[in-house]
Amino acid sequence: MKHLPKHLRPRWRYLAVALESWPDAEVGRRAFQRELWYAGQNLLGDPGSAAADLTVVRFAFADGTGHALVKVRRGETESARAALACIDEIDDSPVGIRVQGISGTIRAAEENYLGRGRQESEERNVVFGNEERVAVVRNGDGSADVRLPDESFAGATDLDYDLA
Amino acid sequence: MYEAVHARPAGASTVARLAKTAADYGYEGVVVRNCADARAEYDPDGIRDEYDVDVVAGVEVRTDDPQEASGAVGNYRTDETIVAVSGGTTSMNRFAVENDKVDVLSHPMADDGDVNHVLAKAALENGVRLEFDLSRVLGEHGGGRVREIQGLRKLYEIVDHYGTPHVVSATPTSHLEFRAPRELAALGERIGLPGEFVEDGLAEWGRLAERNRRVQSESFIEPGVERGRYEEKH
Numbered sequence: 001m002k003h004l005p006k007h008l009r010p011r012w013r014y015l016a017v018a019l020e021s022w023p024d025a026e027v028g029r030r031a032f033q034r035e036l037w038y039a040g041q042n043l044l045g046d047p048g049s050a051a052a053d054l055t056v057v058r059f060a061f062a063d064g065t066g067h068a069l070v071k072v073r074r075g076e077t078e079s080a081r082a083a084l085a086c087i088d089e090i091d092d093s094p095v096g097i098r099v100q101g102i103s104g105t106i107r108a109a110e111e112n113y114l115g116r117g118r119q120e121s122e123e124r125n126v127v128f129g130n131e132e133r134v135a136v137v138r139n140g141d142g143s144a145d146v147r148l149p150d151e152s153f154a155g156a157t158d159l160d161y162d163l164a
Numbered sequence: 165m166y167e168a169v170h171a172r173p174a175g176a177s178t179v180a181r182l183a184k185t186a187a188d189y190g191y192e193g194v195v196v197r198n199c200a201d202a203r204a205e206y207d208p209d210g211i212r213d214e215y216d217v218d219v220v221a222g223v224e225v226r227t228d229d230p231q232e233a234s235g236a237v238g239n240y241r242t243d244e245t246i247v248a249v250s251g252g253t254t255s256m257n258r259f260a261v262e263n264d265k266v267d268v269l270s271h272p273m274a275d276d277g278d279v280n281h282v283l284a285k286a287a288l289e290n291g292v293r294l295e296f297d298l299s300r301v302l303g304e305h306g307g308g309r310v311r312e313i314q315g316l317r318k319l320y321e322i323v324d325h326y327g328t329p330h331v332v333s334a335t336p337t338s339h340l341e342f343r344a345p346r347e348l349a350a351l352g353e354r355i356g357l358p359g360e361f362v363e364d365g366l367a368e369w370g371r372l373a374e375r376n377r378r379v380q381s382e383s384f385i386e387p388g389v390e391r392g393r394y395e396e397k398h
């Protein structure tokens with residue numbers, strides 16, 4: 001179909017979203033999109049989520065951190081924020097989620113908010129709470145997720161452990 | 165704005181990680197309010213210097229027995245900057261709002277808890293802040309969340325009418341449960357709490373900490389008696 005004249009095209013806003021989870025979490029684009037639509041539907045209802053749109057247009061996630069761009073209709077950014085805040089887990093992995101900024105074009109959002117390179121992480125042996133443990137240490141910012149005996153993690157920083 | 169957290173061992177993340185996350189999310193500080201049976205060990209000054217975030221020592225008294233709670237509140241009042249009492253039953257809600265040593269009544273609408281005009285007025289008189297706990301709105305779905313939102317709306321209507329002081333928190337137990345102030349304000353708008361009300365409630369933790377630190381500092385001889393110009397210097 002012929003595309004709409006410019007004044008009839010919807011205006012979009014793009015939310016740059018930072019994602020975080022435990023190092024063993026696997027979060028895919030489809031799962032994130034599904035959770036986002038669920039959250040929108042639960043919080044905003046069908047008319048509200050139709051108005052907001054909430055389409056994921058960019059997505060990347062690896063080693064417990066990631067980012068996404070979410071397309072939202074102009075004027076609905078606050079409802080989109082509220083819906084995003086209600087995503088507490090994706091595929092049973094708890095996620096931290098934060099809107100870093102909003103732009104009018106995908107390119108501006110990528111350049112302004114997603115430009116920071118991916119953080120490398122590595123496994124290190126550490127002494128945490130007087131026990132020797134393996135921690136996934138994120139280079140550069142001091143965050144570390146310490147693996148506990150029951151296969152769960154403890155969120156820590158370089159203030160909490162000594163390198164073994 | 166401040167966030168009130170439960171750190172390891174009550175939660176999954178250490179105080180340092182929670183403080184670091186708070187800084188990233190745009191908070192000015194965290195209130196560590198672990199319960200008596202799961203106290204966190206941390207170095208507030210070290211964390212403050214590293215992440216430029218205020219760390220406030222606190223406690224949440226969690227029991228079903230008002231007498232036991234009364235003893236615990238008395239014990240912690242001198243050492244902790246913020247003393248909260250976990251609500252959720254009629255007797256504990258009533259105990260907390262009638263006790264001026266209590267700073268915050270946490271989640272008064274949870275479980276069987278309820279708040280009416282009598283409790284709201286008592287809380288106003290004794291300076292007890294009623295907490296709006298958003299954690300279950302963020303984490304639950306369906307009927308449980310509907311009831312939670314109904315409870316918060318009712319509480320807002322009462323608090324708004326009497327001008328009872330309030331605090332707002334998402335009560336994170338790990339760094340992944342943090343949500344930024346703007347997100348919480350946006351969520352508040354959707355469920356009937358005005359955005360400014362939510363932001364004011366997040367900021368109230370900071371004002372409370374500042375006041376209590378001043379009252380507990382050297383410039384007060386005892387509660388209500390401030391060191392004046394007639395006191396001799398030591």
